[in-house]
Amino acid sequence: AQSVTQLGSHVSVSEGALVLLRCNYSSSVPPYLFWYVQYPNQGLQLLLKYTSAATLVKGINGFEAEFKKSETSFHLTKPSAHMSDAAEYFCAVSTNSGGSNYKLTFGKGTLLTVNP
Amino acid sequence: GAGVSQTPSNKVTEKGKYVELRCDPISGHTALYWYRQSLGQGPEFLIYFQGTGAADDSGLPNDRFFAVRPEGSVSTLKIQRTERGDSAVYLCASRPWEANVLTFGAGSRLTVL
Numbered sequence: 001a002q003s004v005t006q007l008g009s010h011v012s013v014s015e016g017a018l019v020l021l022r023c024n025y026s027s028s029v030p031p032y033l034f035w036y037v038q039y040p041n042q043g044l045q046l047l048l049k050y051t052s053a054a055t056l057v058k059g060i061n062g063f064e065a066e067f068k069k070s071e072t073s074f075h076l077t078k079p080s081a082h083m084s085d086a087a088e089y090f091c092a093v094s095t096n097s098g099g100s101n102y103k104l105t106f107g108k109g110t111l112l113t114v115n116p
Numbered sequence: 117g118a119g120v121s122q123t124p125s126n127k128v129t130e131k132g133k134y135v136e137l138r139c140d141p142i143s144g145h146t147a148l149y150w151y152r153q154s155l156g157q158g159p160e161f162l163i164y165f166q167g168t169g170a171a172d173d174s175g176l177p178n179d180r181f182f183a184v185r186p187e188g189s190v191s192t193l194k195i196q197r198t199e200r201g202d203s204a205v206y207l208c209a210s211r212p213w214e215a216n217v218l219t220f221g222a223g224s225r226l227t228v229l
Contacts, residue, residue, distance in 0.1 A: 032216055043222040051216055090158050102216045106158030
């Protein structure tokens with residue numbers, strides 16, 4: 001079984017400030033990890049993914065995340081927030097073992113607001 | 117098509133009615149997933165198709181929910197005797213057989229009055 005915990009349902013930052021969204025996972029086998037972003041009334045858009053290659057993963061819109069196995073974490077960061085980053089962010093985990101077929105398990109999401 | 121297409125984008129129905137939600141995956145994507153996203157929650161898995169068959173339906177909440185994919189492309193999620201608790205956004209996603217990343221549609225928002 002696998003699970004994801006996103007710490008903080010709501011994060012508020014000032015424009016230009018560092019963005020840090022926290023994600024911890026649980027998986028009995030090596031996981032694949034993802035961050036998706038959801039803008040209001042839209043579907044989920046892939047930001048970045050970790051699939052057992054480099055532990056520091058760069059994604060779209062200046063976001064990056066680091067896989068830390070010892071901490072079972074996959075936190076999302078961006079050095080400087082932009083107003084357009086305001087959205088809901090979801091961390092997700094999947095595997096392909098035991099017939100999981102890359103089925104995603106999502107966290108509850110973190111709503112990011114960016115203040116001018 | 118260029119992306120995963122879901123119709124209708126919005127559906128309002130009355131308690132007890134029957135509803136069908138359609139998903140048209142990206143051309144050539146053999147794997148298809150349905151998820152349900154309730155207000156303030158992350159998406160929850162409902163069912164997974166590989167080709168025409170449902171390989172994993174462990175997320176369907178009860179027997180009022182059913183999904184088909186008769187030709188291995190378009191899928192329909194069917195909800196019988198809808199209840200107010202079924203109100204949610206229903207998301208569809210697809211991927212090619214060899215890939216590990218899901219591409220999502222914009223969702224169908226279902227409101228049961």
